[in-house]
Amino acid sequence: MLQSVSQFDLEWENIQTAQQWTALKAGINLQAASLCNRFPDAGINLLEIRLHPYDRIRWLKAGLNAARRMNDKYAESAHLGNLGMASLELAQYDDAIHCHEQSLTLDRELENSNGVAEDLNYLGTIYYYLGQYTHAHDLFEQALATFAEIGDEQGQGIVLNSIGNLAYSQGNL
Numbered sequence: 001m002l003q004s005v006s007q008f009d010l011e012w013e014n015i016q017t018a019q020q021w022t023a024l025k026a027g028i029n030l031q032a033a034s035l036c037n038r039f040p041d042a043g044i045n046l047l048e049i050r051l052h053p054y055d056r057i058r059w060l061k062a063g064l065n066a067a068r069r070m071n072d073k074y075a076e077s078a079h080l081g082n083l084g085m086a087s088l089e090l091a092q093y094d095d096a097i098h099c100h101e102q103s104l105t106l107d108r109e110l111e112n113s114n115g116v117a118e119d120l121n122y123l124g125t126i127y128y129y130l131g132q133y134t135h136a137h138d139l140f141e142q143a144l145a146t147f148a149e150i151g152d153e154q155g156q157g158i159v160l161n162s163i164g165n166l167a168y169s170q171g172n173l
Contacts, residue, residue, distance in 0.1 A: 008046050023062035026069065036066040037075050040082060053086040060086065077106040077115055084122055088129075096126050114155070117146035121159050128166055136166055 008015075019039045025032035040047065040056070040063040047056060060083045067075035084099035100123045107115030124139030140163050147155035167173075 005046065005049075008050070012050065019059060019062070022066075023059075026062065026066040030070065033066040033069050037063050037070060037072060039063055040079060041075075053089045056086045057083060073106055073110055074112070077103045077110065077112065080106070081115070081119060081122065084126075088122070088126060091129075093126055093130055097123065100126070113146055113150045114152060117143045117150070117152070117155055117159075120146065121155075121162060124159075124162060128162070128169075133166060133170060137163070140166065 019036070022032045022036035022039060026036040027033075040060045047059070051059065060079050064076060064079040064083065067073075067079055080099045080103035084096045084103065087093075087096035087099060100119050104116060104119035104123070106112075107119055120139050120143035124136045124143060127133075127136035127139060140159055144156060144159040144163070147153075147159060
């Protein structure tokens with residue numbers, strides 16, 4: 001892991017320059033749009049470590065625009081979900097809700113059940129942070145049912161943890 005991070009850091013300036021170039025050219029060049037579309041998800045964990053959420057949002061918006069230009073609905077949904085998470089980190093709740101609702105709509109259209117469940121869980125988390133516990137609980141229950149329907153035990157565990165945190169915050173031990 002440390003070796004990977006070190007290698008990434010050695011190339012960080014080149015990575016940033018390439019992302020900026022593809023973002024500039026994405027509107028006029030499909031190959032640049034294709035690359036720009038992939039930048040935000042390439043090494044996403046490293047980008048979360050190395051980029052401030054404001055910078056990640058910039059990269060994700062460029063990727064989102066490229067995905068839309070290429071009519072890549074799966075990438076569009078992924079970028080919207082990641083934009084929602086970055087917005088949540090900045091406590092930009094309205095933006096986070098808007099992104100996850102758009103992602104949810106796309107995931108339903110694409111019949112991407114895992115994406116639907118993740119979107120519902122993230123929306124539940126946002127409403128939990130906003131203190132709208134009943135709405136959050138309803139979203140968590142929908143996410144849990146969707147994860148159960150597709151047999152995703154890890155997803156179910158994540159949602160059950162969210163439901164537990166919600167119950168705890170309401171004094172329901």
